[in-house]
Amino acid sequence: MPETTAPPATKKPLYEASTQFKHWRYSPESLINIRSKLNEAAVAVIRQTFEAYEPGSSANVSFLNADEEHLLVTFYVTRITQLCGHFRFPEEVEATAATYLKRFYLKNTVMDWHPKNVMLTALFLATKTTNNPISLEAYTHNIPNTNPSDVLDLEFLVAQSLGFEFSVWHAHRALWGIWLDIQSLSDVPADYAKSQSSVYDTALSHVRASRLTDAEFIYTPSQIALAAFSLAAPDVAQQWLESKQAVTEAPTKIPPGILESIEALKKLIADAGQPETEAVREVDRRLRLCKNPEKVVGSKAYLARKAEEEKKAEDKRNRKAMEVEKAAAEGTDPFGDELERPKPSLVDYDDDDDD
Secondary structure (H helix, E strand, O other): OOOOOOOOOOOOOHHHHOHHHHHOOOOHHHHHHHHHHHHHHHHHHHHHHHHHHOOOHHHHOOOOOHHHHHHHHHHHHHHHHHHHHHHOOOHHHHHHHHHHHHHHOOOOOOOOOOHHHHHHHHHHHHHHHOOOOOOHHHHHHOOOOOOHHHHHHHHHHHHHHOOOOOOOOOHHHHHHHHHHHHOOOOOOOOOOHHHHHHHHHHHHHHHHHHOOOOHHHHOOHHHHHHHHHHHHOHHHHHHHHHHHHHHHOOOOOOOHHHHHHHHHHHHHHHHOOOOOHHHHHHHHHHHHHHOOHHHOOOOHHHHHHHHHHHHHHHHHHHHHHHHHHHHHHOOOOOOOOOOOOOOOOOOOOOHHHHO
8 A cells, every 4th residue: 555644743833832822812702701700809899898897888989890990001001111211121121011911900900909009010020021120229219109119019919910921922023023024025115115114113103002902812913013014014014914825825815814803903903092091080089999998008907907917927826836846745856857867888898908
């Protein structure tokens, strides 16, 4: 029988092996569901806390809804951009910090942790994970009304909420790859070479705008980059996509699914905009009134929670001390049995060796 040759194994893109692909991808519907459930759970817990210390007090509290929480988070993504401009941090730091902030609030609520504090911590953490470190003193000294503890107190919580998954695949890197590829394309428009830098800058501005949306949770970095470039130079982006399709498949017809995704992304990016200042101020004003009392320093709930935490810590220390005393009374070592020393091996000596 003639031998049959097995088709070569398809090599998966590196992105599909990343934690971002495995753990941080959602559909638009699932994102709405996650935020709604998180908001509902937070309101229920905070309402119960209000009632526990001041019965009837929650009736007059106007809690934030999921959309209002998301609006506030989006506003603080724009604040990351401003801070990065002040510190002259590279694009990688800004993009990473924005991702950290948005991921954090897929696990937490602004009614527990204010985005301003989380934003400062996320940005400082991003400087370290992208290998662009700055000293904590220099960082906080240049931000008004900020102490080192404001950053460090939340650092473990932020890292934990990220699942300690610090590596992020960004669309601006994918855009640079597309840009380099386009340099080798033939038959580009005659006037394209004159406006190359402005085209790239325009595309990069669209990538930055995408950070104010959920694009990175729904689409791949390369899709976002292509959509951004298509907004800047649609004809050239189409030519680049066709050239890539010709390499991977016999026909040059682009699958409709790709085109649909790019068009949906283009609309998402084009509709992105800075949150309205007045709307943000109103949400922030209401947040002060509906914030979890256990997080408000000096409140009855805060003091009670601190007292409970201290009592648990004291109980733990007492149990440990009792275990040590019990072990000492029984004549056992509280640190465990002593390790047995290895016995020396027996060696036969020749009588002549003594001479």
